[in-house]
Amino acid sequence: xxxxxxxxxxxxxxxxxxxxxxxxxxxxxxxxxxxxxxxxxxxxxxxxxxxxxxxxxxxxxxxxxxxxxxxxxxxxxxxxxxxxxxxxxxxxxxxxxxxxxxxxxxxxxxxxxxx
Numbered sequence: 001x002x003x004x005x006x007x008x009x010x011x012x013x014x015x016x017x018x019x020x021x022x023x024x025x026x027x028x029x030x031x032x033x034x035x036x037x038x039x040x041x042x043x044x045x046x047x048x049x050x051x052x053x054x055x056x057x058x059x060x061x062x063x064x065x066x067x068x069x070x071x072x073x074x075x076x077x078x079x080x081x082x083x084x085x086x087x088x089x090x091x092x093x094x095x096x097x098x099x100x101x102x103x104x105x106x107x108x109x110x111x112x113x114x115x
Contacts, residue, residue, distance in 0.1 A: 001113070002027045006042070007092035008034050013104040014092040020106060024113055033086030038093065040083050046093055049100050052078045055089055062087035 003021050005028050007014025021028045031038065046055055052075050057063060062085060073081070082088055094101045096112050 001096070002029060004029045004031065004095045005092050006031045006033055006038050006094075008032060008086070011091040016104050017092045017094055017109070020109055026113060033089065037083050037086045038089075040079050043079050043082055046100055046102065047075065047079060050102055054102055055082060057088060057090040060087060
């Protein structure tokens with residue numbers, strides 16, 4: 001069993017996800033979005049389940065810095081922006097096989113691992 005966690009080291013929820021799986025001795029593959037952004041295909045997978053709005057962290061500092069409060073873009077344009085600006089993403093993005101979560105979703109993670 002391997003879980004893929006996309007996030008940044010500064011994100012408290014990302015650290016919480018990594019700690020959750022580590023405590024249960026579940027192998028994780030951490031993708032630091034500051035070092036290597038998520039691919040558009042990976043983001044599209046999350047967008048299909050949660051929608052682009054589900055991926056956007058409209059409360060983030062970076063969202064305000066870029067002046068995107070009133071932006072209305074197509075889904076494809078938002079995905080391109082998210083691939084370039086990972087700090088606009090709600091974190092962490094967690095994938096286990098075909099199962100996906102956004103943010104700290106410990107209840108769902110417990111279902112995945114059976115603990």
